[in-house]
Amino acid sequence: MKPVRNDRLVGRSVARREDPRLLTGRGRFVDDIELPGMLHAQFVRSTVAHGRITAVDLSEVREVPGVLAAFTADDLVLGDIVAQLGRPLDEFVPTAMPVLAGDRVRFVGEPVAVVVARDPYTAEDGVEAAKVTYETLPPVTDEEQALAADAVLVHEQAARNTLVDVALFATEGIDEIFDEAACVVHVEARTGRQNALPLETRGAVAHWDDREDQLVLQTCTQVPHQVRTVAARCLRLDERAVRVIVPDMGGGFGLKCVVGREEIATAAAALRLRRPVKWIEDRKDALSASFLAREQHYTARAAFDADGRILGLDADIVCDMGAYSCYPFTAGIEPLMAAAELPGVYKVPAYRVRGRAITTNKAPTAPYRGVSRPQHVMVAERLMERAARELDLDPVEIRRRNVITEFPYTGVNNMTYDPGSYLESLDLCERTLKEAGWYERQAAARAAGRHIGIGYSCFSERTGYGSAAFAQRRMEVVPGFDLAEVRMDTSGAVTVTTGTMSHGQSHETTMAQIVADALGVDLARVKLHQGDTDRITYGWGTFASRSIAVGGSAVRLAAAKLGDKLRAIAAAEWGVDPDQTELDLGRVRRRDAPDTALTHRHLAETAYLKSHLLPKDIDPGLTASAVFDVSNDGTFSNATHGAVVELHEGTGQVEILGYVCVEDCGVAINPQVVEGQCRGGIAQGIAGALFEQVTYDAQGEPSATSFMDYKVPTAHEIPDITIRHLETPCAFTETGAKGAGEGGTIGAPAAVLNAVNDALRATGVELDNTPITPETVHRALTPSAPEQTP
Template structure:
């Protein structure tokens, strides 16, 4: 039922999703669905060694393969490099150029060296087999120990000890004295495995030159179309006007597609060189092993507590393995800077010190992945509280109660101001649900039977809607933040809205339309969203960091309100009254207090005047019905929060971790579409469980990635993911135009910590505690079945 039919606002209601009819009926249009006349297909010759100098590359046999049209090296195409920068001194940040195609040196298995273009995808693949590349191998750098050694081989000559970022922050005066005097100090040493964001749709692009427009058109699945346009124009030495990026339907991104890739630029260069459309679709092997990865981190952390279990100080050393290059635009600083700035989270930490480092290794480079370090540092802090609770003899939930932030706004030791949230309320409700469902009694009964059931919690906040000021604090030279929206009504009274954010499954076509329809008093069916087209959308930073509704939705709301003001002004002029006496409701423009037909105008009647009878407009009202607005978050962002509760059973014979119950209590402010929020929670929790129990990319001694298929990269199915019980709290945000906070990453952030805590609770009788994810059946089996001491 629409607003026009019910008279109720659309925001806050789970109206039918507008995308579903097209997508479930097979009418979605993805990159691989695009077919253009004369289109060629591309694949990439990729490095087979992790580290080495390129001595020679012979593509002559490639060009003779039937169906191969061309093969190009970096020298053939003369493309510029992709370089991301931080405005920090050399001691804190070392920039590294990422060549679109490797020239003199390779730095990971799978790095692209040359592009092969064929009449079809099979011919291009056949051509790859004929490439002959000779290397002078160098010892691969494959982890923290070898990267930071005094005599380490360097991945980049300019990066001493293979360190790209080294920043020490928030060193509270006297922190060492606090630790020395504390009643109890607990420590953890936590590591997390390297992961792949694994969107259902792999990366891809169709590039071709439009002679009529004198423009290169890139149709690609990216979260950041305007950034792709900027980088492509610079690498290809074109005016930015001469590059148009259009994003069709997109099957997931999760952050992997919010950076600019190399292959898309190379395919565009090949299309320009050949004068024909070129398509590249990443195959699953390359997607698993050579695409942007994430999450490989190491935390050494300690916390000081008083006798009542209140935290006194937090001290951490963070090392993030970022792979071979910095990503654009976020750089290698994306993970250590996130962790360093936000680690105190929901807790009142009086003293704090952190060192964050990004190291470079001979692995595929790292991009942001849903949550960006927050799943890791939340796990670290929650482990510290669990350990402190055990050593102090306190209940794990009670020690959290004594430390969560309850007075807002709250400015933390990390110089971040937290807007109001429901930290304590979510914690209490989550525990009450788990307790009322009888899981504590079940755990006690299971222990008497020799079974191993554990309960774990994670209490956290999700910083969302980062504005320009927040990104500027990281010293980024490319500073994301604002969004621009245009709302336009045509002569039929229908509305088109643009947003600089980009949907890859979050239901923007529905939620943005809800916001506009409410602001204009329209039927939602009369609102249409345009996104992902750099010629139709003025500018935008795309979708990442849970910014779409907080920032993009706020710009949409403000633009719609401005258009509403113009509608009221025109109607007021026609009625010879004041705009304040006009309201937009029920699909019409109405004079307040009037009850006759003369007191009602349709949107179409107003539009007719605005466009077709401009002679009726007062001189101070311009013809047309268009409004534009920008929105930025100038405070420290908005903070959604949640508590996750997990119940697991460990099976002694197999080491299997069985998920018995999952409870999520979340607060993302005003939920524009509650069902969409729940979908975000469930999807994020599934990815968080995947990182906690299943997914990891490892490397052998030569730097060859282990997980090149789903036989090796263990992705959970619906069989492994439990039903999730979701409970909503609502603390409206004062800093967004809709009262909404972000909801895109919270599920992923809380799940690893909650699962790990539950597993450790189940292991308590064994005296073993685990501090690494993913938790494998082998690890659990060893803990439950220790070998007897001889």
């Protein structure tokens, strides 16, 4: 029963409830935690990319004043972290990731031993005293080396260093389609390896609670229950004996939605010493030895008819996943995502794709905001642009002829897309850029010899992945559902507990908006609890834009159940049927006599303090729980991005002059929060398009270990962003909301790259790789020097 309200909170940009605490320094992050007798840990890390460990000498480490302990893999005897797919060995090869490397290291920075000391500085001194001897092996540092017939193997069981090799789709007759097509265009694109770069690096504080007979691990993770599961397995404890708590978290972006090794080793040290132990990752380790993402290589072609309508799409995708599979998603996370979703928003009638994950001697890969979609959208959009040039069509018009317009639409990739505004967002984006005068300014600038380009990107963001969608990947661990509990205390205040995990998404505000509307209570009286594995049976955390679509739906269902119980108690007191009651602001009232009402406080006191007055069919207390899952392919947000760039001849710099985002995430619970997600995501997408990249030398040494080398855009490089909203409600989430967390990142690289190529049109040069460096742009803009005559 919906409450009677004229001031609904869902859909309003109410102020973020988190901000007063976080902006005044009253947030509590992992590094803020101080416990009596706490020790500090740091890790001895491999200095070679590939080698056998022949000796680990920690004797001098233990002699450093203030060092209390130092442990190797042999000392701790921990179980390995193993992620699995239910696929045959010719499609997927599992790899065991040891918590501490025992006999072999596979990337620079891999943890070999943990040092525990009285303070973090002494722990670092202890690390420097460690002596590790290696028998070095040739490192595998790129795709060509990895796939060579005589390749050195990173894992002996993985032939040609291939962990995943899957052909998901192959339309019959596709070769004939390409042979007979009026136009066939090709794109070969490579994208740079990136770091998700959350403001707060990883960290953990662990201690043993004798009273509860329980290991308590406080860590900044997006997936606390999965950390609990893995920690219990590695430490050989019952899950009941492990409690994971997440304090405030300064960003995650996917990097923290996998289980790391250092958190487990920190917990093991605390368990062994029976003392609290803290580990905080420094920025050098975060840049070079943490999980990375995005290094992908696409070889793609598309067939079009003479009118610019796509006939077929054929692609080969190779993703460099580094040294190990991440838990729980495995090395399949990037190639399987890209292969399944490459057709995107376009009506592709024929499709063939091969997706591979290779292993190299680099830090392993984890999901990063958008997970392959920034890359495969960039490739699809480059194909559209190239076809438009070949067929002499306007780049917006060729998209109009190919975007999905009738819903639900089942694509060649066997996905069913729920209703969206693909064409509408494209039209509105173009109109917004035209109304802002960018096309006229571009024409005038080009006449003056300046290089200004306009580029577009059309895409969908698959969100609300349920267990059915994840099961299609054949994961051994299948995320999807979410649990929620809503309870009211005797004062009428409400506490909400969910399995999602905020790391900057404003859940304390948006979840409270959903509950306040569902129950008819004041927003200030709703409190959210997340990130404690002892508070809720199981939760899958926050990733893949699932929190509001899935978690918010579970919260809405639980709140509705609690509302029904409030009405049932009131109905029993009045002696009427519950259907004759309705929720109002802070009370339940009678439909036939609106002035007759009982406050939530009155009803709560009855439920808890006067339960003898309740009918036998109503249990004491005011608690309700619910679970929500999605049984189909999920829901699809969509957007169109438009970028305006200028290329500067003297420096090769790419300046973004304007940026427009037209987004549709269904019902926006809080439009201001959605805009924040868009702007932050676009900034990260621009970073990948123009700045950020981790490279490796021939010995497997990473190039970027500080911000001197890892180029991050500042506010100066990020333009003002115009955001326009469309709304196509989702029909099967409880609030009509779709996900909004990753769309900004997904669309930005393609829009920027297409704008750069539009600016280069007069040169005849086309770029397909990111990041786009100033050197590359400078070479494209600078004519070759004339040959000297003798």
